[in-house]
Amino acid sequence: MNSGAENCRPRGPADFCLTCLLTSGAMLLAIGASFAWLDIDFGALFSREAAAGMGGFVTSFFPPDAGPDFLKKILVGSLQTFAVAAVGTLLAAALGLVAALPAAGRMGIAARPLARFGLNVLRSVPELVWATLMVLAAGLGPFAGTLALALHTTGVLGRLFAEAMENAPATAEASLREAGAGSAVAFVYGMLPLVWPQVIAYSLYRLEMNIRMAAVLGFVGAGGLGQMLYFHLSLFQQAQAATVLIAMLLLVLAVDAVSHLLRGRLAG
Amino acid sequence: MTVAPPLALGDAGLGRDPAARRRLGNALLAVVLLWPLLQLAEFRPAALFEAGNLAVMKGFLAGFMPPARSPEFLGMLLKATLETLAIATAGITLALLLAAPLAVTATRALSVSAIGPGPGRRRGLAMRGACRALLTMLRAIPEIIWALMFVRVLGLGPAAGVLALAITYGGMLGKVYAEILESTDTRPARALLQSGSGRFAALAYGLIPNAAQELTSYTVYRWECAVRASVIMGFVGAGGLGQLMDQSMKMLNGGEASSILLVFLLLVLLADAISAGLRKALA
Numbered sequence A: 001m002n003s004g005a006e007n008c009r010p011r012g013p014a015d016f017c018l019t020c021l022l023t024s025g026a027m028l029l030a031i032g033a034s035f036a037w038l039d040i041d042f043g044a045l046f047s048r049e050a051a052a053g054m055g056g057f058v059t060s061f062f063p064p065d066a067g068p069d070f071l072k073k074i075l076v077g078s079l080q081t082f083a084v085a086a087v088g089t090l091l092a093a094a095l096g097l098v099a100a101l102p103a104a105g106r107m108g109i110a111a112r113p114l115a116r117f118g119l120n121v122l123r124s125v126p127e128l129v130w131a132t133l134m135v136l137a138a139g140l141g142p143f144a145g146t147l148a149l150a151l152h153t154t155g156v157l158g159r160l161f162a163e164a165m166e167n168a169p170a171t172a173e174a175s176l177r178e179a180g181a182g183s184a185v186a187f188v189y190g191m192l193p194l195v196w197p198q199v200i201a202y203s204l205y206r207l208e209m210n211i212r213m214a215a216v217l218g219f220v221g222a223g224g225l226g227q228m229l230y231f232h233l234s235l236f237q238q239a240q241a242a243t244v245l246i247a248m249l250l251l252v253l254a255v256d257a258v259s260h261l262l263r264g265r266l267a268g
Numbered sequence B: 001m002t003v004a005p006p007l008a009l010g011d012a013g014l015g016r017d018p019a020a021r022r023r024l025g026n027a028l029l030a031v032v033l034l035w036p037l038l039q040l041a042e043f044r045p046a047a048l049f050e051a052g053n054l055a056v057m058k059g060f061l062a063g064f065m066p067p068a069r070s071p072e073f074l075g076m077l078l079k080a081t082l083e084t085l086a087i088a089t090a091g092i093t094l095a096l097l098l099a100a101p102l103a104v105t106a107t108r109a110l111s112v113s114a115i116g117p118g119p120g121r122r123r124g125l126a127m128r129g130a131c132r133a134l135l136t137m138l139r140a141i142p143e144i145i146w147a148l149m150f151v152r153v154l155g156l157g158p159a160a161g162v163l164a165l166a167i168t169y170g171g172m173l174g175k176v177y178a179e180i181l182e183s184t185d186t187r188p189a190r191a192l193l194q195s196g197s198g199r200f201a202a203l204a205y206g207l208i209p210n211a212a213q214e215l216t217s218y219t220v221y222r223w224e225c226a227v228r229a230s231v232i233m234g235f236v237g238a239g240g241l242g243q244l245m246d247q248s249m250k251m252l253n254g255g256e257a258s259s260i261l262l263v264f265l266l267l268v269l270l271a272d273a274i275s276a277g278l279r280k281a282l283a
Helices: A002-007 A018-038 A048-059 A068-103 A111-124 A127-138 A142-167 A171-178 A183-220 A224-234 A238-267 B020-040 B045-049 B051-062 B071-106 B121-140 B143-154 B158-183 B187-194 B199-236 B240-250 B254-282
Strands: none
Touching (some): A018 B071, A018 B158, A018 B254, A048 B143, A068 A238, A068 B020, A127 A142, A142 A183, A183 B143, A183 B199, B045 B051, B071 B158, B071 B254, B143 B158, B158 B199, B187 B199, B199 B254, B240 B254
């Protein structure tokens, strides 16, 4: 009952909060220091010459190249981007499921923290960094992008799958074991069906993110639309670059729309 | 013809699984669909073990240990790390300046015409729709693509990264701010509007006190994401840690790459800790 009285304490400007004040001050200081450190000349950035330069740059993209040959290339690039994302996610789902077994504590107590650490390392290196490494390991091309997505996504999905397995009720598997089933069969028929809906849901969610990511991974030479954009921009072929940009935008919007639709369908 | 179990899984063969045939059919269908995808993605695991690639990777990884720690490199590393943090902070600040007015205009919580029939209903609707469309457009293109384009206009360096962050994160923050303002208790603001106060007063006294905590916590979370994003944007030349890592990797300097990777992981952990601390302090 006493806590009620405390809640009724008047709140207002009279409440002096030293921590809030200090934190806000530190934040403002950090913001000021950031702008000072970067030393960006915003005056020049928004000057008339800069605006003219920017305007010239933007108009050089028009009209986009809409020749049938180039559109065919764009289609192949888009399909390749999708293929990179799909194969990468599939690979990651398979590897993640395997890695989730030790990470869920099914292979002894010692294996659990080890597997979790491995998954954390995989996850904390961003896709683009993996892609630069994989370009060295597997050469330029979409395969490097696939591997990069697979490595990062394995870290993400492995942890999610392990958590799903730990949270699922163990009774079905235990009763199969008690009835004399082998451990593999007990897992496949007793545990897997319980976590399968989550496995599918998480994998689809990551697929959505990976399609967006795969479009960008090409910047470091990992195939798909990104590599086309980088290539044409480097050669100052702005018309072609504009078409690639439009294709990317459409791809991102299409993925958003499809996932919105699916989510509504599954929820409703 | 008797159905012979094609695979024996321990004691329970597929023959005893009533759904075995359907599962086998689905698996075959999946393989048929997967084949063209594998072709498109040029899936060749053998490429990993080609002599040339192996040699490059071996040399590069051999350089990983020990990480580079010459004083001049460490100085460069420190400068790049500070630059990354500065890009994230400056970018988020500009994004905030962009997002706040758009969010206030776009939110339904401050609509006078929503209270009852009045003049300017259509105009308000159109205005909110336009702001929402603008916010969607701002965040539709990933920040790294903006960075790639800005680098072409503004040259290599942090300016491109700051602007790219400001645009994409401005769109994200604006959308979420508008949603937060709509999802908190809007009755105080409504009461103020109904009794004739202006929109600004309704925002400041009716909405902000309820929503402030959620708004700051989301902003700080976005800052944490911005730190990661500003490293990534360095790979297309937008300054900071990413640009340094890109250079080291292109020169196949494993020692430098491993130092930078370590610093990057520490930076992400640090950003995590700072953001958690800030959220707690401002709660």
